[in-house]
Amino acid sequence: MSFEQIVARQAGVVAVRQAGACGLSSATMQRRVRDGRWRRLHPGVHLVGGHRLGPEARVWAAWLWAGDRAAVSGPSAAYLHGQPVDVPAVVDLTVPASCSPRRRPGIVLHRRDLTPGDVVFRGGLRLIAPPLAALETAVVLPDGSTFLDRVLQRHVGFPELHAAYCRMLGRRGSRAAGRLLAAAADRADSAAERLLVRLLRESAVTGWVLGHPVGPFRIDVAFVVRRVAVEVDGWAWHVDAERFRADRRRQNVLVAQGWTVLRFTWHDLTTRPGACVAEIRAALDRAA
Structure with a gap:
């Protein structure tokens, strides 16, 4: 994949390691940062000139900084899956339990080992699957039950949602997710x-x-x-x-x-x- 294709896929964001693999020298990259053609977002991650720092660009920048073992999670993942949630103010990332990256502004890190069933790829971006994204988002929103109801109507089936809940038992938010699922399953009102x-x-x-x-x-x-x-x-x-x-x-x-x-x-x-x-x-x- 060419440098231009990488930048287009990643909403204008590129990692230094990617640019180097495409043949750009360190001197060239440093010069582009100095003259303002590149904007540094995180260590080793830049926004290429002519591109806007929109929601997708912020997510790509956070994930590239955290590394390919990380996964976009929470409301950030729900937003990218097209679920009915506003643009997140921060980017949630889930990293393996053994990792301990330093904190960065605009990024919230959660340490948890994800199962293969809870991970998907979207255009090269690693993120949690829609059912887990819906549950993680529902438990942090003030109107989480309304959000989850809308997700069940159009985006995720109840069996998939329940299976994701079973895999997250004992983890952050699982108790609140259980209460929401119990209410959602009650068909008789x-x-x-x-x-x-x-x-x-x-x-x-x-x-x-x-x-x-x-x-x-x-x-x-x-x-x-x-x-x-x-x-x-x-x-x-x-x-x-x-x-x-x-x-x-x-x-x-x-x-x-x-x-x-x-x-x-x-x-x-x-x-x-x-x-x-x-x-x-x-x-x-x-x-x-």
């Missing part, structure tokens, strides 16, 4: 319903019943006297077209009979529980 019940009891909200019948339907949590219905949804990745239509038919029937209908998802109940309870209280006050 009972986990979300149990969580809502706990929030209502802790907040001393009374006057509700579970599974109140209205015609052929049942309301998850009903305040019968004030005709306020609270419906809870689990994870969107479980919802198929027929389930979606049935939920909407039930809601239309309730509204037509004078019920106020509130809907909360698992993510609502876990990320903003106080706001959910406040909305219920407000609806009850209006109904009174």
Whole structure:
């Protein structure tokens, strides 16, 4: 591969060792740094003039500095896999447990021995596989359950996600990942319903019943006297077209009979529980 091809593949970033293998002398490389044609990013790693230091360039620079035994991980890997996460502010790298490279600004290092099933290559870049990237990202995001739900809808299957979790048991973030997977696996939405019940009891909200019948339907949590219905949804990745239509038919029937209908998802109940309870209280006050 030529020098130009390497630079194009690596988003404008090149390692000194790569440039040397392409025939560039040390004197030539030093001159290009001095006259500003190359910009030093990390020891032995430079950005070639005319290229922007974008997210992919930052990842390449970090990985080239850490060496080919490292793997891009966490939100950085999730971003490169096209998962729904914002551009990471720092680059996460996983290095073998026996390695102890010095810290660098903009890079977070994690020491762990990866299994072959957790490593993939993308255009020459070594990074963790999509299932492990999704789990590592979900446990560090404030709205990790929402992120993981979106990943399950479009990017990774649950069996692959569970297999990656089993390989990370005992490692950083495995306990939090286990809780998320347990919630995601609950197809009957009972986990979300149990969580809502706990929030209502802790907040001393009374006057509700579970599974109140209205015609052929049942309301998850009903305040019968004030005709306020609270419906809870689990994870969107479980919802198929027929389930979606049935939920909407039930809601239309309730509204037509004078019920106020509130809907909360698992993510609502876990990320903003106080706001959910406040909305219920407000609806009850209006109904009174």
